Amino acid sequence: MGSREKAFQFLREVPRLSEGNIGKLPGTKTPKKRGYGQNGKERGWGASARQKMHYGPLGYESGATPIQRKVPFERSYNYGHHTVKQFPPISLENLQLAIDTKRIDPSKPIDLTALSCSGVFPIDPEKNQFGFNLTNQGMDLFKAKVNIEVQWADEQAIAAVERNGGKITVAYYDLHSVVALASPLKFLKSGQPIPRRLTPPGNLLHKYCDPASRGYLAHQDLLQQERIVTAQKYGYEPPVYDENDELFKKTKDPRQIFFGLEPGWLISLQDKTIYKPEKEELKEMYVN
Template identity: 30%
Template sequence: MATITRKVPDLTKLPRIGLNNLKDLPGARKAERRKGRGPGSKRGKTSGRGHKGQGQRSRKPRVGFEGGQTPFYLRVPKHGFYNKNAKHFEPLNLGRLQYLIERGRLDVSRPITMYHINKAGGLGNVKQGVKLLGNGAEWFNCKIDIEVSRASQTAIEAIERQGGKVVTAYYNKLSLQALLHPEKYNERLKPRKALPQKSEMPYYLNEKNRGYLLTEEGQRRLSEAGLAGCYVDENGRVAVPGKPTVEGDPPAPTKEEYLKQLATAKRVVKTPYEAAVKAKYGDKWETAV
């Protein structure tokens, strides 16, 4: 069988590389053609720009200029808008959480917060919090206690099915940075968790969302802020016992009294569908809806 040999240069016989013998490979650099140096250079007189006009000038028009006619970006109508109140949460799926646990990056024997997930490399650029999503719920099999900013119902059901616990907590920008990077703050001067904004209170007062304001710590914070016993009414507004929900309304009752009023109150027609059902069934329309 014939053998193939390659000519490998002996590196010991090659000159030592130094600043005095470094140079580009042949053809790596191409000399620039000189312009305006006579007809023999092929770029003389007008330097290849032709006679007069826009191409002869040294200053080119800006990008998007179409000679004076209405440019394309003005002819096309605008659409959509930017919602300044939108929340941008970093997504975290259950499949990713299972991977971090199986790799040993997360300790399931203690409560898991966004700080532990961030240190484990499970998050990207966290701006306003983390939302737990249910992708991978069918193979998630770990019992964990986790605290995040938001959580989908699929993710909550999958964790509680394994005997775990989910708590959704509100963090503003300052308290979120203190949670993710505690080394930057003095322990004595570390900012504590802030109460949610008025528009976000209903989410964290809802048992369906496992809001932290229903926990012992959340109730204590509400008491300190003068919001003890607050709840969400049927209109989605936060009601504080003894205070009017809207200016001009009577003081709101306690949560127990409010639930009794809902149980005994007569249902009011709110939609065309309910109006049609009432016209068909009469006084028994509430049970038929």
């Protein structure tokens, strides 16, 4: 009998593999389920006063099956909370205080880098923080003329900035750009090329295209019309920006994250040199 016939005979005689005749791998153990504790009721959360001072995890219902597991189609009240974009607030009062104490220079454009590097307004990308929200608290005390870029602002905060002849822009940055802007020195030392700014997600695109919100993707003519409407509503003269003014000269392209530095450039702090991409496919990738 040849080897082929022996193999076929072996397959005919050996029973089919199933869960019943397959042994466990050496070293593997069956995980044990959480028991009911020594006394049989508390599921390990304790019965003493010290242990009852600590709460169980979010959604724990004293050993009972949580409602989001009983009713599968009903999501938990905190569903997706860890993915929500956070915008830490900055009040106009605190911004004026930072300017008065020389933490921020109002003669230069103020963006996310200037705010985070001031040491007064920290931002942590690991906590899903995508920028700053300028609030109207202390709007009557705000007297500075600034060119500021934030990621969120309400109408009263916009009016307070433009009432003093300043300019405000509401711009979106993706998380990779926020990492670079939050600590630019650390990012440049890492040897990575400057990233390009990505477009806002679909649920925020209307916000950043809206001239009433001073979105950075809005048309300039519509922005000026909305400035006039806001000035008439709050009773002040609409701002007029001089193109020769150093405060308003610097602008950012929708793909830029740093003033004067294009995406794709590699900055060497040790050599004090800027390396620019030469291949056409790289140039096209960072431009589009």
